[in-house]
Amino acid sequence: MNDPQDAIVGLRKMLIVKEREAADLQDRIHELTAQLQARPVPAAEPPALNDPRLITVEDVLVLQEVGIYEYHHPLENADSYKQALADLRTHVRDAVKGSEAIVIAKKFSFNNSLAEGRRLTSDLSKLMLRAYNAEAENCVRTIRAGNLDTAKRRLDKAANDIEKLGAAMQIYVSPDYHELRIKELELTADYMMKVQEEREVAREERERLREERKVEQELAAERERLDKEQAHYRAVLQRLRDTGQDTRDIEDQLARIADAIAQNDYRAANIRAGYVYVISNIGAFGAGVVKIGLTRRLEPLDRVRELGGASVPFPFDVHAVYFSDDAVTLENELHKEFSSRLLNHANQRREFFFATPEEVRQVLTKKVGNLLDYNDSPEATQYFQSKGYWPDFRA
Structure with a gap:
């Protein structure tokens, strides 16, 4: 003992x-x-x-x-x-x-x-x-x-x-x-x-709110611009009518502006409407990886350019940008289709998938019909220009 x-x-x-x-x-x-x-x-x-x-x-x-x-x-x-x-x-x-x-x-x-x-x-x-x-x-x-x-x-x-x-x-x-x-x-x-x-959720929520504020500001600025343009053409129309001149071109312009205002108001009222985009960044993530996302911005490429900012070494390549009245549902359906190919399974809110642009195009075509504009191959200009200068760290 x-x-x-x-x-x-x-x-x-x-x-x-x-x-x-x-x-x-x-x-x-x-x-x-x-x-x-x-x-x-x-x-x-x-x-x-x-x-x-x-x-x-x-x-x-x-x-x-x-x-x-x-x-x-x-x-x-x-x-x-x-x-x-x-x-x-x-x-x-x-x-x-x-x-x-x-x-x-x-x-x-x-x-x-x-x-x-x-x-x-x-x-x-x-x-x-x-x-x-x-x-x-x-x-x-x-x-x-x-x-x-x-x-x-x-x-x-x-x-x-x-x-x-x-x-x-x-x-x-x-x-x-x-x-x-x-x-x-x-x-x-x-x-x-x-x-x-x-x-992570709080960070993503702040990012979502920033994006929503940008959308609201863009829609409000666009509505203000259209209102001014409409007032201008209405004044021109009145002068032409007073002088007995042809007003058909001005009336066409006013009809175009009215359609634009209606579309702008619809976008502001319908939060589900927007653009679904398919992008890739071969220099940052390699071949066979795409991001499938959604933006309500008036110019969707502005959002893509923001994503390709200082956080990644190269800008993103755009394969498709598709407007949908229910972009939220369309994006969710695409995410569900490729859910087994997520890069980040711990945080499934990250929208990167192991898939080729062609595979996404085939699924998207089944859901929305033929796409007028779709790029299967990334340009990746800066990546290909830079690759030859990279040192071989694996040597």
Whole structure:
């Protein structure tokens, strides 16, 4: 049977090691972050997982290989997770205060004294709990959505190590308390993922509202321009009538303006009307990838030019721009048709798909009939002009 004094020494050493590991881990995180920020991003294919140039940190590999995140405790929003974590940590504190975190043998004697045994087991249990909680807090601080299983294994190992050290006096971490700390890890991972999702949704909503404001401004400016043009031609028409001249050309112009005003008012009133576009960017995403989107802008190519701004190295190529009275439904149908080919399955609001322009054209033709204008091959002028100057990072 293990000597209690040896167990105490072992626990103290374990506590020192855990605290040192936590500090070293934080230093390593800062070091890797600085390296990543300073490292230039090559325009070449990423190395394979077995490439020696790849940093093989366990948590990094877990994050690379993890699938779509599944919530362990589904809640409505980040605030709900925050409250659940606060409630759980209250239970953790209550368990510690109520001496329910560590199971202690009731009749352990030391030097033939039960009192000495109680003092020894009390001191040892405090060291045990301190070591265990140090590892638990370290796991919580370093948790990410993709490395939850790694954190759980680390905490399980800490509980097992402490149980072995306390075997002589039958002292170990309470299973219920351990379950509370495991649930804390799960809730923390869920909370971080929900915060990330809500930030992405908020960003996309801000982008949608900016786009809607631009549409409203464009429609209002166009209506103002048409009203001025209409007033001008009405004055000209009146003068021609007063002088008995031919007014047919002016009447045709007024009819054209009236049609334009009606179309503008329809676009302003019908939020489902707009342009569905199919674009690609071979220089940014490679061949066989398209974006299928929707815009209500008066000039849809303005939206395409914005998408090809500073966030991507090359402008997008336009394969089709199709006006529909119900562009929302048409876009949703196209997205559903290619849903299995999404690039980003974690955030399906991203509208990029593994598909060729010809494949999209075939589906679009079935839904709307023959298309008068469709470009199957991207021009990608800047990409082809630049490709020959690229260094070979894979050499």
